[in-house]
Amino acid sequence: MPPAGLPNAGASVADVAERLAAVVGASQVLTDPETRRSFEVDWTGRFGGPSCIVVRPGSTAEVSEVVKICRDMPIVTQGGNTGLVGGGVPWQSQPDQPGPVVLSTTRLDDLQPVDRVAAQVTAGAGVTLARLQSHATQARLNFPVDLAARDTATVGGMVATNAGGLHVLRYGTMRAQVVGLEAVLADGSVLTRMSGLVKDNTGYDISQLLVGSEGTLGVITAARLRLVAAHDEKVVALLGFAGTAEALAAVDVLRRNVEGLQAAEIFFEDGLDLVRSHARLAAPLPQSWPAYLVVEAAALDDPSEQMYGALSELDLPDTATAVATDPAGQARLWAYREHHTEAVSSIGIPHKLDVTLPQSRLADFEHAVRKVVADAAPGSRLVLFGHIGDGNLHVNVVGPDPEDEAVDDAVLRLVAEMDGSISAEHGVGRAKARWLGLSRSESERSAMLKVKRALDPRGTMNPGVLFDLSG
């Protein structure tokens, strides 16, 4: 499935632009290179390439027309452009190729009133996470997925990449929130499954197939999403441990005894040192520990008692425990975890890997990856942190040139050997496509490719994403 590099049957880019303008309005078809620029590169600046046209349809019907008009041209769907794997921007193409159409979903920003009886809401693909969250809160409900890019990330992009974030432990990933989708497939047909039926066993769940498909099967135009009860009562604890194994055992105890447990985040002594010097923070505990957890519970009734009960069962020393029941104290404890990303970036351009391990192998992996990184990139600096409650670690390596992928390759191979996933929540995009075989067997890739070819026989939907075209 090579990208179809040329517009339809001899039509020039100008012809296509004119036909698109007739559908979406001339002001929503960007052909000028300057105005297209911001759509052609991701926010990290690492991925991107030229487009031929940027088009911004304003409705599902317009998306369908756009897809039909561009049916022989490669289409890259772009939401808030906050992805980390180059899945939402064009690629470096040959100079004689015009580049793909970028279909921006940001104008699909209709946000319907919250359905309080069903505890659901219908949101256009272009609605930002922050707007969705605030909309739910006004109805005294909560949208359970949260992540740092909330002001820019869109519902469509989050569905297409099955976004994760901080509360997966309790509420699952974006997949678990999707009770229905509206989408336009490669042939321009519109799939609509928006009644919000929790139980609907009438054949294959095409909505769920589109979740995490990264724009390769169609364009998601709207989603019907579940909301959960809002919780006013919260408790946060920061705990010190001798190592990852001890921290994992603690998560098990917490999970069994604290009903509203919604986050369990790990970081390590060297990461904490880096964060403290970067953000000028005092030590969180009276003594240093090799590994740390930040855990959070939220409930209708104050969850502190259950948290204290679990901590008492864990029998940790006083020097390993800090608990906050007030918002200011909670923010102070969270800061040690939250400053990790910027602290890492302050010492260089990191190689960022986002992996999951089976929980039973996480402790072994933490030891092994230190050795693998030291061997593959001597003198580099490794900072590990992540969502231990889901087995998800962010592996950051500062030192090797950004273009030198030897350390990425070594770490991902280790992950595969230990039955892990090469992408936990960021997706595969173009950046990881060449490593997909490490996580998915030949039978799986073959089944995936059959599905891809069945729904996108021309291979025009986000070519190069998921399936490596170079090899």
Add this chain to the structure above:
Amino acid sequence: MPPAGLPNAGASVADVAERLAAVVGASQVLTDPETRRSFEVDWTGRFGGPSCIVVRPGSTAEVSEVVKICRDMPIVTQGGNTGLVGGGVPWQSQPDQPGPVVLSTTRLDDLQPVDRVAAQVTAGAGVTLARLQSHATQARLNFPVDLAARDTATVGGMVATNAGGLHVLRYGTMRAQVVGLEAVLADGSVLTRMSGLVKDNTGYDISQLLVGSEGTLGVITAARLRLVAAHDEKVVALLGFAGTAEALAAVDVLRRNVEGLQAAEIFFEDGLDLVRSHARLAAPLPQSWPAYLVVEAAALDDPSEQMYGALSELDLPDTATAVATDPAGQARLWAYREHHTEAVSSIGIPHKLDVTLPQSRLADFEHAVRKVVADAAPGSRLVLFGHIGDGNLHVNVVGPDPEDEAVDDAVLRLVAEMDGSISAEHGVGRAKARWLGLSRSESERSAMLKVKRALDPRGTMNPGVLFDLSG
């Protein structure tokens, strides 16, 4: 995709049986009509037909070999044979056709130790729900899906049909419990995704595509399933209401105020009268009400206080409220709901429909369906009950001949007009295939068929299920 009615390239059934025996052992290939009989009809006696062979492989590798040997023959996969829509048994074929191969999964009954750290377990397709539940309980965890057929229904069948049951409100359907699958596709290839990774964004989730596919895409051989915390503290309430709208409003209040709410079941005055006379039960409340709810909450700490708080907010009269905090009292309240199925069957062979409505239209539907049934089947008896927390109603009509589907057709058309689903949790099978178009649009059915053809190009996996072959 007509069923391939004949064995492979001229091979006789006896030849195929011999080849199968070489793989699974002669005792696991049933060719004698008498021993095949129990596999050829469903438990209601309504659906069934002749098979040519029943084969019982004992491992995933054997399933793969069986599928390869039978590659040009139609294959019906059968678990515990507790389905209600004829999806797991052969069909009435032409006399000159030999009938399909029945692949029984009951010998795939390996149940691995509970992974306590991940709160997951790996179960073979043939493991019964009751065995799985008891296994989880021994590890002080809980498998959250529960249904009446627990002693016979198998993991494979429950995944293939995306089983629902009593606790969907809290934990979702079977789909939400599946963190990985092992399956054999139509070409005999084995898909394995069993590391139990909660976050694994590496392409299409083929496991989720197989959930609810009713044997039409492959044979599920094992599942990796999530477990949840076991809850010792429970409270049950039986409440009376003026109608469905009032009951729905109460569910909203309960959902917001009772964290461990895990069941919200509705039934009506006429159904209660029938149950009371059938099971000889005293009245649950000092006065009669048009509609009733049974609600249940379970938690680590006693949820009674939250339940009493919600009931106080609802401000129901004393004559509309019964609460039980002890197991015997809870069983007494549940009995009014649980006896509905057998009470209905005691007055005749019911037409059983299993539908979901958007919660906002459930009250209107309840009124409308009474009129539609009275018109389509004058003099019949309609009994409604179901999982109101999920919008799921079981519509039972006693009176019309079982073969006369006029009332089924009228009810399902009403459901479709009101944006509902013609199958909430039972699936489509062969029984509902002709009505699939009421719930899924032409675009959706076209996408489903493309996926089916991509993964099962010969159309041999459970032909006639989901996709109607007669029209």
